[in-house]
Amino acid sequence: GAVVSQHPSRVICKSGTSVKIECRSLDFQATTMFWYRQFPKQSLMLMATSNEGSKATYEQGVEKDKFLINHASLTLSTLTVTSAHPEDSSFYICSASPLLAEITDTQYFGPGTRLTVL
């Protein structure tokens, strides 16, 4: 149980284009989903927290107009990198926190998306 999927797993795009990444909780409903960015050999950096039906909360220094987050349902959140540039190339990971009381406050992670902007 507690499986989170992410799509696509890998994407290469040209500079200036937009890329959408989907995060789905497959076997549970998620109160909250999170988006992280991970640079090579580093820990995860939280970008934003999203709750279904409300606006995402962005961490300091993260451009909300560049990284658009939509949390359409209790099982789906999307991250759109708008007008991507080479410096946006990174590994993006989502996670979801289940509604279930016995495992509340626990995040389950998707497999990640490697974005390469040429």
Next chain:
Amino acid sequence: AQTVTQSQPEMSVQEAETVTLSCTYDTSESNYYLFWYKQPPSRQMILVIRQEAYKQQNATENRFSVNFQKAAKSFSLKISDSQLGDTAMYFCAFTHFGNEKLTFGTGTRLTIIP
């Protein structure tokens, strides 16, 4: 602000041996959760073990167990009978009750040597 410290950037151990990864944290809260996550070369983050701060009993999951010392704010992970598949980056993480956000340590890269 809470912090999580993992003082061992890299460790290696022979297969079948036992290894302990250290983690300390800092918080003024009394209700919180602690986690160990594993990130193998595939980069999929996998939950290894979870500990509620109000529970005195140390959490265990098969070959994985923790030594939770609340007064010392220490949360070490012990891996018994280590296997090649345990080779991964291990992250210690912390969240306050009801806060949702995770604070991660910098990670320990563990290599199991055949």
